[in-house]
Amino acid sequence: MDVELTEILEALCQHAPFNEIADDPQLNDMSKEIEIQYVRAGEWVIAPSSLNNTLFFIRSGAIEVLSKEEKLIRRMNEGELFGYFSLLRGGKSSQSMRTIEDSLLYRIPARWFLKLYEENDIFSDFFELAREVRLRVAMDSQSSDVSLMTCPVVSLLRRPPISADISSDILTSAQIMAEHRVSSLLITENDELIGIVTDRDLRTRAVAKGLPYSTSIADVMTRDPIVMDSGDYASEAVLKMMESNVHHIPIVKNERPIGVISTGDIIQKESHGSVYLISDIYKQTGIEGLKSISRKMTHTFTQLVVADANTQMIGNAMSHIGTAFVKRLLQLAEEKYGPPPVPYCFIALGSQAREEQTIKTDQDNAIVLSNKYDEALHGEYFENLSEWVCRHLDDCGYTLCTGDIMASNTRWRQPLSVWKENFSEWIQKPKAEALLRLSIFFDLRGIYGDKTLAKQLNQHIRQEAKQHSGFLTFMARNANQRKPPLGFFRQFVLDGEGEQSRTFNLKERGIAPIIDIVRVHALACGSDKLNTLERIEDIEAAGLLPDGRAKDLALALEMIGMVRIKNQKDQIEAGEEPNNHVNPENLSSFEKRHLRDAFHIVTRQQEFIKFRYAGKRS
Amino acid sequence: MFAEWAEKAPEGPLKRYYQAGMVTPQTALKDTPLLALDLETTGLDPNLDEIISLGLIPLSHKTIRCQGAQYWMAKPERSLHAESVTIHEITHSELAEAPRLHAILDEILIALSHQVIVVHCVAIERQFLLEASMKIYGFPLYFPVLDTMDIERQATYKPWWKRFGKQPSLRLDACRQRYKLPRYKAHHALTDALSSAELLQAQISYHMDPNADISNYWV
Incomplete structure (x- = not known):
């Protein structure tokens, strides 16, 4: 008589990792040894500093995980597993678990967990303790070969x-x-x-x-x-x-x-044809033509996402398109107002400079003028030119910067010597508040005109930054301002204090913190790269981080970036304005799980730079 | 009682079942061996209809042990109604290969020995097993029961002057939802046994005292 507890086996096999090993005949044998427990809300399942000999599966209800210090670590619900950490460490549990709802729990004997862990690679990969490793495996399985970047x-x-x-x-x-x-x-x-x-x-x-x-x-x-x-x-x-x-x-x-x-x-x-979009941009002779091309951008963007391009490729394509708009507008402006009286360089700041633009970004730009610039003689020309370009960039979907960091603002349209003085001032006498707004200037790329001006300025910045550790302390502190969430619980985003909210800003709380961390390290090692992934390579080569940690940052960025881009694509397809707000209800369990790992990496690295660039105590 | 029946019962499996005895009425609930049971039948009339499957799953007041789960199918003497086939998801061909009930009842009795049975709605299970026992051994089968439906009725009982609107449903699925237990596909003997076992666990944690005598609860 073969007794099959279909109900139990089916429940297990709806969730990772069992869904991936559903064909393993051992699962049926394992399910026969499961014990079932009903635990009312508020009771300990694994009490503080107790021993545990069971892998728990939450059939219904919810669990809260607390650290030794009784700090909330995460909340878990239906289909999730807990207790494995202590099983792999011989039963000792550093975390405690208690129910926060009436829960039905399956207890899977330790020996079954250990057996599957030993014998089944898919199963053990799932429990891989290092989140970094788990994330790497997940990203590898997601990468595809359809992209132009990777196909021969x-x-x-x-x-x-x-x-x-x-x-x-x-x-x-x-x-x-x-x-x-x-x-x-x-x-x-x-x-x-x-x-x-x-x-x-x-x-x-x-x-x-x-x-x-x-x-x-x-x-x-x-x-x-x-x-x-x-x-x-x-x-x-x-x-x-x-x-x-x-x-x-x-x-x-x-x-x-x-x-x-x-x-x-x-x-x-390359069905999205971003390459053709760019050559189209250069063919336009008027604003109307450029505006009509800009309306095709969302299509290009969604096509790229559908084609499984990675975030680096998409950021690259969108930035090149953005740069093409700027260049073409400047060419048209020079036709309108005549050739520039003195050399100048139009610079992109922030995501465009890092070549990490996505759809919907506002413009962040400035102008570095040659030192021959004379306000009285040339002021009007550059005012007209930059005013015209910024206004029409806005027409093309690159909305005016709310912080007024634009070439049309006289403050950000200065001769090289003034720019150098500005940066020296910011770096030598850092003020936390001000630097928070200015961090965007540390990602600076010349995109049109005399690019040696931008190059000289960048060299100046690297030199100054490397010599002033106090400045790095401030930057490191600022990079700790925006904390990633703890994870997810049901349809909510969970914060460290146990607060739950419906949506969160993936850019503010996931991507920006990574960019900030990487920027600090990049300035510390004098890297002349702007792109975050390229900076990470320099940081790794400079040995600023323990082995493998630099790569972890790149993985976390790709994971978070991918979710953001897919989310924007879904918003576009639903006829909404794309933004950076993500509702956990729209995330797959795969995404939730690996976002949590990515957030964890970011949080740890935020801690690390605080300590790494700690200032002298006074 | 069991001693008395053990004397009267005819030689054989049923006698041995009674001879194994039963926990005393003073046994605490937490020390009582429990066994959740569910039957699927060809219909609702114990005189006409027959048992076609039976599922068992052992538990204590705190834990359900899948390891002890057991399940039998029995080929009915009469042919199966078309409508009951659709309810049970057991097919004719599965039943055609199954043994007759008299061939497996001995085994079932061994499993039931010394256990307090857990069912949802005692009337059906008790009656059908009684009928089967009369037919096969010519002597009745008695067993004490924790009826989750009865426990739920008492737990949700309100005097008539406090009743407002509809009485709460006592169906297994409805009871389970009250304790936020997951929904199962009904009408498989083993799943339903598991279902009532889980319900009892929830009821114990809410309404019952594990240290109280089992006689407070059994029927």
Whole structure:
């Protein structure tokens, strides 16, 4: 007689990790040894400093986890497990658990937990004690290969190369192309690639000029075309096409052509077409055209998210689009007001400078003028120019900065020497309050004009910051201002004090704290990088953090960033204005679980910088 | 009582069941061995209808032990009504392969020995087992019961002058919801036994004294 407690097994298998190992025949045997307990609200399940020999599964109700100091650590509800931490440490429990609602608990004997932990990798991965490791595993399983960044060009090839010998005339060449329905033809000599002919070449170089059919293909082709190696990334192909304005690139392997990729292949892959959006921006001659392109941005954004692009790629694409708008507007402004009387550099601040923009950001920018600037002579020109550019950026969806950190504000439109003095003042005599508003200036990138101005300013900042540890103390303290939540409980966000709220700002309480932490370390090690992930690499190389901790920050940022971007995509699809507010009800259990891990990493690293850059006690 | 029945009962499994005895009425609830039981039948009339499955699950006042769970199916003498098939989710083919009740009742009696039975709505289970016992052994089967329905009736009892509106439902599912217990698919003997076992745990933690004599509660 095989007794099957279907109800119990089914309940277990609805939740991680059992849902992932539901085919393990041992689960049925395990379910037969479960004991069930009903515990009223407010009772200890694992009392402080008691021994525990059971893995608990919450069938219904809710549990609160407290630290030794009786501080709230988390709340758990239906489907969650607890007690495993002590099982892995021989029964000693550093945390205590008590019911906060009437609860029905399944007690799974320790030996079953330990057996599955030993034998089943999926099961043990779930309980992996280091949140960092767990997060890494989770992120790996989520990453996809569909992105241009990570796929090699060879994966875009759809057929072997179609080629013609150099001795062919243009008629035969065109016939070969027509027969194979291709828009380009490789020209070879002794099987060696020496040229390429495209539809456009035949049109503009042969037909439009009335050349006879018997013309040698050698007269029409492009000699020594740009080629790429089969192992190169598709994203590099995109850059090459944009730089050199070609639409076909032969791919070679061991110096023999194995195919051709065209812009069409890329579009198919990169269906959102952010690359095309950028080239479109540069073609516009008026504000109306730019405005109409800006309305397509949400579409581009959602397409990127749907295509499983990671946050780094999306941030990169959105920032490049944003930069293209700025550049084009400045070009148009210079047409309108004439060439600049003295060199200047238009600088992006904050997320755009870090190349981490998402959809919907307000503009943060400034201008560094050459030291030759004379207010009386040139003031009006730059006032007009910056006023015009900022206003039209607003038209294009980059709303005016509420803090007035814009090039149109005279205070942020200064000669290099004044900028240097400003930064020296901020760094040498730091004031916490002021620095909180100014942190955005420490992510500064020249995007148009004389970029050496921005470069000199950045060098000045690095030098000053490295020499003034008091400044880092203030920055570290400021980086501790915004605390991530503790985690989630049911549809609520849970804070350290046990407070629960309906929504929370993922940017303010997840992403910004990481950026702040990384900025402090980056300034400390004199990194000249702006992008947070690139800064993390520098920080790791400088050995500022214990092994692996730098990578943890990158993982946490990617996890939180991904949730934010998906949330914005969902908001757009629901016809709402995208923002940074996340409602836990819309999060999957996967997301909740790993967000909690990410928050935990952030909190620990906030603690760390407080101690790492602690100032001298007076 | 059990000693008296042990003498009168015919030789065989039923006699041995009575000989095993029963806890004394003075046994504390917390020391009483409990066994949740549920039957599925072909209908509601104990004289006409038959038992087709039986589930058991042992428990104490604090813990339910899945390890001791047991489950039997029995092939009815008469054929199954179409409508009861839909209620039980037990198919004809499953039952066709099952043994007759008389072939498994011996085993069931061993399981019931010395246990106070937990059921929701005692009338049905007691009557059907009594009928079966009469038919198979020619002698009645008696057993003490904690009836979760009866416990719930007392717990929710209000004198008529305090009653307002509808009386609370005493159906198993409704009782469970009162204690925030999860909802189960009903009509599988083992699930329903588990269901009433969990309900009893909740009732004990709210309304009953684990140190009180079992005789305060059994019927």
